[in-house]
Amino acid sequence: RRCYATEGEQPLATPGTSATVDPKIANIVDQIETLTLLQTSELVSQLKTRLNIQDIAMPVGMPMGGMPGAGAPAAAEEEKPAEKTEFNVKIEKVDASAKAKVIREVKNLAGLSLVDAKKFVESVPKVLKETVPKEEAEKLKKALEALGATVQLE
DSSP states (O other), X not given: OOOBOOTTSOOBOOTTOOSSOOHHHHHHHHHHHTOOHHHHHHHHHHHHHHTTOOOOOOOTTOOTTXXXXXXXXXXXXXXXXXXXXXXXXXXXXXXXXXXXXXXXXXXXXXXXXXHHHHHHHHTOSEEEEEXXXXXXXXXXXXXXXXXXXXXXXX
């Protein structure tokens, strides 16, 4: 148990604890303190599963209170499939004879070092760029396919 004290003084309780803690709770807290990070992660996932706790993702840029009625327009948008405007450019495979050319192009496109570009090309299938506008994604696809890579837009 962690306590804060100086010489000759009574140990102070850990911040956030009170003097009237249920012994059963104190025992559980003491056991949790001894867990490793991996064990703690496992504990959290087990508690979420057994207690049916859902992960709630907070939308970025949304005020905490939310806006009333904001859900209705979003539901209407989901009903009709909108045309996708942003794509992920994924290299599926590279011809062995064209590997050097593709490595150079990946180096230039992604701003990687030569070694990193080589590792990237050797570990395909892999996403080269994410959330790219449609026109740019098609240009990248054509350029890479001309060099001998198989590219997919997701």
